[in-house]
Every structure is written in C-alpha cells, then in structure tokens.
Amino acid sequence: MFRIVQIMSLILMAFSGVGTTSSQENTGTYALVGGMLIDGYEAPPVHNAVVLVEGNRIIAAGPAHEVTVPDGTPIIDTRGKTIMPGLIDMHIHLDLIGHGDYDEYYKFLRGTERLPEVMPIAAKHMMRAGVTTGVDLGSPFDILETRDRIRRGEIPGPRLVISGPWITRIKLDGVPDSYQIVISSPEEAAEKTLELIERGSDVIKTWLGLTRDDLKAIVKAAHSKGVKVHSHLYKVPAMWDAIAAGVDVMQHVGSAKMPPYPENLLRKITEDRIPVIQTIAHRIWVYPATTDNPSRLDTPELQADIPDDIYAEMQRSFKNFRALSYFKDTPDEIRHSKINARQFIEANAYMGVGTDAASPLNFHTEAMWREMAALVDSGMTPARVITAATKTGAEILGKGKELGTIQAGKLADIIVVDGDPLFDINAMKYVAVTIKDGRVWFDKKYTTDALTKIGTAF
Ligand SMILES: [Zn+2]
Structure with a gap:
C-alpha cells in the first residue's frame, strides 16, 4: 500500500506542470516506475523498479528505494508490467x-x-x-x-x-x-x-x-x-x-x-x-x-x-x-x-x-x-x-557497451511488456511501450497521461 501511495504521489507530482518534456528534443528526463525490471543479465528480476532516463541515456536503474526520482519528473506507470531492454x-x-x-x-x-x-x-x-x-x-x-x-x-x-x-x-x-x-x-x-x-x-x-x-x-x-x-x-x-x-x-x-x-x-x-x-x-x-x-x-x-x-x-x-x-x-x-x-x-x-x-x-x-x-x-x-x-x-554487433542491458550509462532502448515473460514467454506478444534512443513511441491502445505528454503515438 505504501508503495502505491508513493507511486501515485510521484505521478501527481509529475503533472503538476514542472518538468514536462518534449520527446522530439530528446533532452527531457522521465522515469519508468513500479514495474518488474529484467536488466538483460540473466539475473533475477528487480521488483518495484525505477528506470530514470535523461535525453537518450539511462541515468539510473534499480529498486525504487535506491533510485531517487527528481520532483516534477514525468512518470510512466509500469506497475504490473515488465521493463526490459529493447x-x-x-x-x-x-x-x-x-x-x-x-x-x-x-x-x-x-x-x-x-x-x-x-x-x-x-x-x-x-x-x-x-x-x-x-x-x-x-x-x-x-x-x-x-x-x-x-x-x-x-x-x-x-x-x-x-x-x-x-x-x-x-x-x-x-x-x-x-x-x-x-x-x-x-x-x-x-x-x-x-x-x-x-x-x-x-x-x-x-x-x-x-x-x-x-x-x-x-x-x-x-x-x-x-x-x-x-x-x-x-x-x-x-x-x-x-x-x-x-x-x-x-x-x-x-x-x-x-x-x-x-x-x-x-x-x-x-x-x-x-x-x-x-x-x-x-x-x-x-x-x-x-x-x-x-x-x-x-x-x-x-x-x-x-x-x-x-x-x-x-x-x-x-x-x-x-x-x-x-x-x-x-x-x-x-x-x-x-x-x-x-x-x-x-x-x-x-x-x-x-x-x-x-x-x-x-x-x-x-x-x-x-x-x-x-x-x-x-x-x-x-x-x-x-x-x-x-x-x-x-x-x-560490437555494441555491447551502448546497448542490450538496462543500466546507467547505456542508450535508452527500453520496452514495457504487459505481463511477465519469465513466467510465460508469450507475454512478449504484448509490448505496451517501445522507447528507442530515449524517445518514447507507444501504441495508441496503451495510452496513458504520461505517454500522451512525452510520447509519440503510432
Ligand atoms: Zn534471411
């Protein structure tokens, strides 16, 4: 319950008018909050994770209690979903x-x-x-x-x-x-x-x-x-x-x-x-x-x-x-x-x-x-x-330093999957959000406030 309240307050803060970003400029900061993170290392997932993106880079990723989301940062609510590398x-x-x-x-x-x-x-x-x-x-x-x-x-x-x-x-x-x-x-x-x-x-x-x-x-x-x-x-x-x-x-x-x-x-x-x-x-x-x-x-x-x-x-x-x-x-x-x-x-x-x-x-x-x-x-x-x-x-591809995992410093190629692919790999059918180079592209059927504000629908 505490977590939900915390995330809801983050979401409210995000849209209080400060810090909204233009994805076209690719310079904004936003956070994916609350989902299960699979970082790409074949390691156990991180639950209730936060991934913080600035411009086209991931600047922090980890459990919510370890990653501070600055006030006013737009939040993509990923509760119940999986965050993983593109x-x-x-x-x-x-x-x-x-x-x-x-x-x-x-x-x-x-x-x-x-x-x-x-x-x-x-x-x-x-x-x-x-x-x-x-x-x-x-x-x-x-x-x-x-x-x-x-x-x-x-x-x-x-x-x-x-x-x-x-x-x-x-x-x-x-x-x-x-x-x-x-x-x-x-x-x-x-x-x-x-x-x-x-x-x-x-x-x-x-x-x-x-x-x-x-x-x-x-x-x-x-x-x-x-x-x-x-x-x-x-x-x-x-x-x-x-x-x-x-x-x-x-x-x-x-x-x-x-x-x-x-x-x-x-x-x-x-x-x-x-x-x-x-x-x-x-x-x-x-x-x-x-x-x-x-x-x-x-x-x-x-x-x-x-x-x-x-x-x-x-x-x-x-x-x-x-x-x-x-x-x-x-x-x-x-x-x-x-x-x-x-x-x-x-x-x-x-x-x-x-x-x-x-x-x-x-x-x-x-x-x-x-x-x-x-x-x-x-x-x-x-x-x-x-x-x-x-x-x-x-x-x-020789791009292991830039791509392929979710960690600070890497390019922000991230997807949000609606479900748990570790439980059933067929959840990979349900990709809800695709982020490439920090820019948020999303399918209109998954529209949420944060996505319409910072994302590009297709
Ligand atoms: Zn072929």
Whole structure:
C-alpha cells in the first residue's frame, strides 16, 4: 500500500506542470516506475523498479528505494508490467511484410519501385513488437533512404544495421538483381566486399555456393575495414568452410531439415564462441500456428498499417498458404528442427535471436515473440532467451557497451511488456511501450497521461 501511495504521489507530482518534456528534443528526463525490471543479465528480476532516463541515456536503474526520482519528473506507470531492454532482431528483411510468395511480391511491387512505401511499414511493425535494433541481411541499397528517415526521427523504426545486397555464386531467380552480387572467384569476392562497404554495408551477408577460398577472401576484405561477415548456413560442410574462413556469425544453423549435427562441430562452435542465430520459428512454428488459426493472417491491427491495395494483394497470396512453395518442406523441417535447435541450446552455443522476418506469414509484428517462444519450446529458459535477444545481440554487433542491458550509462532502448515473460514467454506478444534512443513511441491502445505528454503515438 505504501508503495502505491508513493507511486501515485510521484505521478501527481509529475503533472503538476514542472518538468514536462518534449520527446522530439530528446533532452527531457522521465522515469519508468513500479514495474518488474529484467536488466538483460540473466539475473533475477528487480521488483518495484525505477528506470530514470535523461535525453537518450539511462541515468539510473534499480529498486525504487535506491533510485531517487527528481520532483516534477514525468512518470510512466509500469506497475504490473515488465521493463526490459529493447529487443535486437539479428536477422530481418525490412523489404518484406509477410507476403506469401517472393516472385509475386516483387512483381506486385514492380521490382524495387514500391520499397520506399513498404519499408516504413516493416519498420513500424518492428517497433510495435519492441524491436529497437534490427540487422537487415539482404536488401538493395534502397534501404538507406528508410534508414535515414528513421534516424532523423521522421518515422518509427529500429536502429538498423544493414548488409545491402548479399554475395553469392548462385543467382536467386525471382528477386531483383539489386539484391545480390554474383561472384565467380575469390578475387572478385574480395573486390565486391570492399565495394559494398564503400556503398554503405555495415555487415557483409554471404549466401550460397561460395567456396572456402571465396569466404576467406570476403572475411579478409571485410575485416580490413572492421566489418563483420554473417553467413547463411545450413549444411555441415558449409559450416566447416565458414569456420575455417573466420566467418563472424552463423545465420540459420539449426533451423532446417538437417539430420542431427555432429558433436565435434557443435563443440567447435561452442568452444570458439562463434555467434549462432538460429531463426527457427519462421517456418516451423509459424506454419502450424497458421494452420491452427488462419485468422491470424487478417487482423485489423495488420490492416491498419498497410495501404489497401498492398493488403488486398497480401490476402490474395494467403488464400491457399499450404500450397506455397515456401512451405513445401515444412513437415520434414518440423520433424528435424526440434532436434537441431535443441542441439545448439544444449551445447550452450553463444546465441543471439533472429527471425528472418518478414518471410511469408512471418510478420514483423509477431516474429520476435514467436522466435523467443520457439527457443523456450526447444529448451532455453525465458531468462536466457531474453538475454540472447538483448545483451548477446548487442555484443555480437560490437555494441555491447551502448546497448542490450538496462543500466546507467547505456542508450535508452527500453520496452514495457504487459505481463511477465519469465513466467510465460508469450507475454512478449504484448509490448505496451517501445522507447528507442530515449524517445518514447507507444501504441495508441496503451495510452496513458504520461505517454500522451512525452510520447509519440503510432
Ligand atoms: Zn534471411
């Protein structure tokens, strides 16, 4: 009772006229008060916590009796909710919003012509899901325009780390040429890597058919510029090539219809702490979720963010989703994947969380909670998944000093979840408030006084 009275008086003080802030200027101070704090360290949560934000930084975080909230500070009441670091999705596609078929999607968008319309939708969806950082692994450089609009604060969206086009020996039909760089020698691979970095790639994404020498050349060129290499990998020989070449991040491993991985490979990956991003939910959990409940494909929430003609085209693509080529191997994958996913978890591999969203039916609005839930299904504890999706993600990106945990000095990327994800990870579906770089973005259905005063609705 004492606590409630204390918080109510803080709330009253907050709106007595002093100290209200403009989020646009990003210079104000505010506090999240009363919720359960998960700081990202896989440690027990702090109950009745306070997180104090000034400008774009967290300046204090801890139990209410240890953190002093200055008089007049606006208060976001988080009682009954969870405060945690913004999520880091280590594998996204900002050009995709969940359409059922890639070929038809790019035809409908007239190649890349309508990407400037689509990418902000994906970015907004990610913010609704509490994703404050996303690693885009395979977009044409059209993405730079959306990235810059997000950076200027014009539209809601996560911090973006982008690869630009992927490097491959095998051309993927059905996607525009500007998505891929097809090479035929290690020399060419090195040259194209440097070109990509010059044009704006923050990381390099490698795709299929590359030899060990290609990968070595790519890694050497990328590392000479301080850039990391993420590789699309499923099969064992390709994984050994990637390890020999010094690839920085293994993407997708553990997510497909592979027989169980050999013990020595798992041991090497774990001992060397090579980051692994499994992306297990996108077919294997999303498909059964859709057969169980097809109405998840057509909701007012989804429709609200998408122009009518694009929404109608998406609905058309979902009509007979079981027949989509994307899901042709899914029953096999479902049988294998639980073994594969569990292998990496039991080996204690160094894992971040990535979703491959928004691949078919895998909307950005849901992808992270589904991936986190799939990892819990496969043997991770909720606390470990939350750390993987926050602190570990930041470390893999080389941003561990700035992002990934809630503590004084870090950038204020914070989410408020309506429920307790340590009790049930599916609470991650209910993100109430997303704060990025100190700026408060929130969903109108969670409106409270503090949010309307200091936040930006979307
Ligand atoms: Zn992908």
